[in-house]
Amino acid sequence: MKYSKNPYSKLTGLGKIEREKYSALLRGFKATISVADAASTLNIQPDKAAMLLALFARKGWLKRIHYGVYIPIPLESTTSDVLPEEPFAIANELFSPCYIGGMNAANYWNLTEQIFRTITVMTQKQLRDRRPNIAGIEYAIHTIKPRYFFGLKSIWAGQRNVNLSDPTRTILDMAIFPQFCGGLRFITDVLQNYWRSEHKNVDLLIEYLIQAQNGAAIKRLGFLVEKYFPQEDKLITHCLNNLTQGYVKIMPERDCPRLISHWRLWVPNNWKDLKND
Numbered sequence: 134m135k136y137s138k139n140p141y142s143k144l145t146g147l148g149k150i151e152r153e154k155y156s157a158l159l160r161g162f163k164a165t166i167s168v169a170d171a172a173s174t175l176n177i178q179p180d181k182a183a184m185l186l187a188l189f190a191r192k193g194w195l196k197r198i199h200y201g202v203y204i205p206i207p208l209e210s211t212t213s214d215v216l217p218e219e220p221f222a223i224a225n226e227l228f229s230p231c232y233i234g235g236m237n238a239a240n241y242w243n244l245t246e247q248i249f250r251t252i253t254v255m256t257q258k259q260l261r262d263r264r265p266n267i268a269g270i271e272y273a274i275h276t277i278k279p280r281y282f283f284g285l286k287s288i289w290a291g292q293r294n295v296n297l298s299d300p301t302r303t304i305l306d307m308a309i310f311p312q313f314c315g316g317l318r319f320i321t322d323v324l325q326n327y328w329r330s331e332h333k334n335v336d337l338l339i340e341y342l343i344q345a346q347n348g349a350a351i352k353r354l355g356f357l358v359e360k361y362f363p364q365e366d367k368l369i370t371h372c373l374n375n376l377t378q379g380y381v382k383i384m385p386e387r388d389c390p391r392l393i394s395h396w397r398l399w400v401p402n403n404w405k406d407l408k409n410d
Contacts (some may be wrong), residue, residue: 147192150334152334155189158341163292164222198267199227220270221290221297221326226268228274231256232285232296235273235314238303241288244326245319253313255306256299257282284341295312300332308350308357312385317401321357328362335368348377356383356396 136265147155154175158166161174164317171182171391184201189195193205204223221233237254239245251271265275274316287294298306307314314320327333342351358365373395382389389399 137176141344147189147194151188154185155205159207162205164219164290165198165293166195166205166228167226170197173374177246193345195332198223201313202226205242205269219290220252220272222272222293223267223286224252224272225293225295228254228256228258228272229258230256230279230282232282232298234298234303236300236319237302238306241297242300242303242330243383244300244303244323244330244332244334247319255281255310257312267398273313277309277310281309281345283344300330300338301334301341302325303340304325305345305350305354307339308354309332309345309347311353311383317387318386324332324357325361335365339368339371342371348379351375351377352381352396352398353383356393356394356398356400359396 137150145206155278157174158171162170166186168179168186171177175182175185183201186195186201190197190203194206196206197203220400221237224231224233228337231254233241233253234251234255236245236247236251240248251273252317253273253275255275257276258274259276259280260274265272265274272314284305285296290299304324307320311317311320311346315323334361338354341350342354351372355369355376359369363369371387375396378397380392380397380399383401383404387401389401391400391402391404393399393400393404
């Protein structure tokens with residue numbers, strides 16, 4: 134999927150009627166504006182809406198990010214070179230069905246203080262470009278199976294409903310897809326913050342593990358919980374009782390030469406000291 138860049142950085146004037154129509158669109162849509170949005174808001178035919186949005190784009194007031202989809206420039210701006218305010222809403226518009234997960238979800242739920250410029254998107258779509266840069270925002274796109282679309286929370290972003298992994302599902306994602314969710318040190322920090330937070334819900338985490346039916350996640354999560362929270366007998370026992378055959382790495386892309394045999398898990402040599410991970 135290719136995204137065209139707006140060749141106009143200098144804004145040109147809008148007539149009175151154009152400004153009224155553009156203002157109406159801004160009132161209704163802060164993050165993205167589609168042809169269907171414009172047609173509905175202005176009560177005009179889709180072909181006329183498409184022509185109007187193209188006009189606004191030529192004058193620099195809209196940036197085209199996909200066929201028939203634009204992001205608006207605030208009326209008070211002096212240049213069209215601005216970053217979008219709601220990258221989550223842009224992701225929802227372009228990659229739905231999808232949800233925001235990984236490091237961004239961890240930040241949203243206050244499980245980390247780190248702020249990430251790259252937006253992690255879990256989608257059902259098959260896309261060629263996995264790292265698109267859209268209006269100055271980088272997206273990391275990961276295609277996952279439809280059965281993993283549970284444990285999501287609907288939030289508002291730019292007057293759009295956007296799906297985000299809930300806190301417990303965010304922890305599960307880090308066990309299923311650790312390669313999408315930062316380094317091992319980051320994952321262990323988020324896990325510990327989750328355990329100290331109001332979001333902690335062991336019963337829900339077990340329910341999500343059962344629903345996911347992912348053996349690698351059971352091994353990774355069981356190992357980390359036993360290491361950092363050995364008092365959590367219920368969760369540890371559930372994981373041990375549901376181990377699948379075979380061995381997995383705690384981080385798929387890492388060198389993991391040490392085997393934790395009772396978890397059937399390969400870990401780095403320095404697994405006792407994760408400061409450098």
